[in-house]
Amino acid sequence: MSALVEIMSPELDKGDMTELSVVIPLYNEQEVITVMYERLTAVLTGLRVTYELVLVDDGSGDGTPAVMRRLANDDSAVTAVFLSRNFGKEAALTAGLAHAVGAAVVIMDADLQDPPELIPKMMQAWNEGADVVCMRRSSRAGETWFKRRSAHHFYRVLNAVSDVEIPPDTGDFRLLSRKAIYALQQLNERNRYMKGLFAWIGLPTTVIEYDRMPRVAGTTKWNYASLFNLAFQGITSFSTAPLRLVVAGGLLTAFLGIIFALWIVAKTLVFGDPVQGYPSLIAMITFLGGAQLLSIGLLGEYIGKTYYETKQRPVYLVHEVLKRGRVVDQMTASSERSHA
The missing domain is CATH 3.90.550.10 (Spore Coat Polysaccharide Biosynthesis Protein SpsA; Chain A)
Known part of the structure; x- marks a missing residue:
């Protein structure tokens, strides 16, 4: 035994x-x-x-x-x-x-x-x-x-x-x-x-x-840092909902990106407005970069748990x-x- x-x-x-x-x-x-x-x-x-x-x-x-x-x-x-x-x-x-x-x-x-x-x-x-x-x-x-x-x-x-x-x-x-x-x-x-x-x-x-x-x-x-860490441990130990939220956020962002692209095309064809690219481009890059880093970090948290579990x-x-x-x-x- x-x-x-x-x-x-x-x-x-x-x-x-x-x-x-x-x-x-x-x-x-x-x-x-x-x-x-x-x-x-x-x-x-x-x-x-x-x-x-x-x-x-x-x-x-x-x-x-x-x-x-x-x-x-x-x-x-x-x-x-x-x-x-x-x-x-x-x-x-x-x-x-x-x-x-x-x-x-x-x-x-x-x-x-x-x-x-x-x-x-x-x-x-x-x-x-x-x-x-x-x-x-x-x-x-x-x-x-x-x-x-x-x-x-x-x-x-x-x-x-x-x-x-x-x-x-x-x-x-x-x-x-x-x-x-x-x-x-x-x-x-x-x-x-x-x-x-x-x-x-x-x-x-x-x-x-x-x-x-x-x-x-x-x-x-x-x-408060210790309490936040314990709370995050509790959520990630008993749910994969944060990963699903990241997927939902990615789909929503992609959908909004398509809507925004269609709006720019329609505005240019109908009104002849030139594309004002720089401010919107910087805003979108900053937003998407932050969202991607957050998603990677969250994914890394779950992978890290698996890593520690495999060490036994x-x-x-x-x-x-x-x-x-x-x-x-x-x-x-x-x-x-x-x-x-």
Whole structure:
């Protein structure tokens, strides 16, 4: 049996199954991680279930790894996963899900914008049969008007062009059943847009609305350039509609060019006007040149995704893992399971 089949096997984690895992990707979050841990453990203790916290350090450059080591050494319920460098949030989430062993897995950010006090409600929906529990933001406190509106419109545009229906106004804050985790582990792509992958598996989903809170401490690591890149990744990962739009734009441009040429000929024959070529020629060359470069760039984006997929590089590499106070070297093993 191949290593990949062994990783996906439902029997893999039975001997180490807990009722609930909470996966938290971390990147330069030293200001908030201790507060997050205290609030989260208070909620989980009140649930009276066996649980684990899977903290994933995505190559932080501050004191985040040191705080994670302290928590892992002091609390046997904490598993600390240290990636070899910064691979991005989507890769960190993939790593966290690969190391989580719970029957239910909750994903949340460390900044406490997603209140851990909502986990009992998520667990209730899971107990009632939902394999995926999405948390939809009815309000987004602490964010600018532009960010709120751009996020709102992005989800609508994404669903308009996407091959799958992605619940609007939902982030990574959600609960996944063990069945959903096994389904995700069969998706091997390297260019990962996790919100789309969560929707693609198509298992029974419950949506719960909540009010998103401001950050408790620290500053966001997502600037507008990063958010635009993530949005573009989402659209190009789950739709070829941009390529179809380029084709439609090319046909429309060709049609308008024919109409314009016929107009020039008719005007010259009927009115005898000389062809005023220079301004219109420069305008058309500039417009068509820009459209061609945009089309080539968009085509190159899709070809680039194919290029990276063919390399078959792992999504992430793990430097080490601290579990139940014990250090485990995972650099070799992570290469096998990183695309799970």
